[in-house]
Amino acid sequence: MPEHLIQKHFVEAADLLYPASEQLPKGVAAAAEALVAALTSGGKVLIAGVGSTALLARHLAGLLVGGFERERPELAAVALSEDPSFTVAATTANAAGTERLARQVRALGLAPDVLVILAMSGNEPMLLRALEVAHERELSVVAITGQGGGALARGLRETDVWLGVPHERSARVFEAQTLLLHALCDELDLQLLGEPENP
Template sequence: MLEQRIQHHFFESADLQYQAAEALGRPIAEAAQALVTGLTSGGRVLVAGLGPSAALAQVAALALTGRFERDRPGLAALALGADAVALAGLIAEGGLELALVRQVDTLGQPGDLLLVLDPEGEAPALIAAAQAAQSKEMSVIAITGRTGGSLRGLLGETDVLVAVPHERRARVLESQLLVLHCLCDAIDLQLLGEQDSA
């Protein structure tokens, strides 16, 4: 019984990956192009997520500033909220929503990008951060679950929504990591070209 339940997780995850491969190819490519355009024009990527998605935000920032699978010069990226001491002070002053908005207002510049990771697309702090980014003429890339939630409604013409076609939070989080890997690979491909197979 327990083994069957465990196997079900693998089968459900595999089924989602097959569905998502077709559904997300275009939006991920659009997101990758927006990131490359912003980064090569001198922009930076601010990455935000809450809970498990905050850890994914740190993974994304590390892969951009360091390396994904190939050596390349570092790309300007920062995971918002990664500095727990500074964030605690901002939260004490006005809550998490104000803390992320303050970081976007302080660190973001026109031409930068905000990459938001939110399984439901409903986190008030991330919605506020996205609105703050838009007010600073930053593009927003939102990686969410099926509908995109409230984040979908505020995205503009220069923004990109990558909506994982699933309702279950665990499956969306797994897919968010895969989407980040696809983005990093696409960025490296556009900046460095095809990798030699030798």
């Protein structure tokens, strides 16, 4: 690959991240508040993603349970599984596909839990169904999507939090979502633990 095409990735990422640094901090703080409210009320964080965002779901669960950059007690977090074997008892393969994450939200979710949804387009059927069930169970929702957020963003309630990465390219959205998760964990630790002694 010619060097100028490789360089384009870095330039495109920088062009995304600088404007995003002005647009998204309020949403990150609001998302952290939602997680803190759930966790300090005896709730837990359920995290859902599909495909590449399922990797991010597991990453966030690991950061919440294991810690980000500071020592703190473990936080209750579960990355929901998109593995078909998780809901093998479903009556039809089609139902299992659409309902896979929704069934886990129904089985595990209970107010004051919060559901974090990580999506690329915001139109993924499995994630949309999980959102519906979360609202049925009275869970708060934090959605982190690509620009526009699709049907997922339109389905959120006023009390939910939406973080929309202002880009359409999946690679850039994934990179920005990873950064957002790190910023979210840092802000969550700040709200739970206060300012670090040695920043």
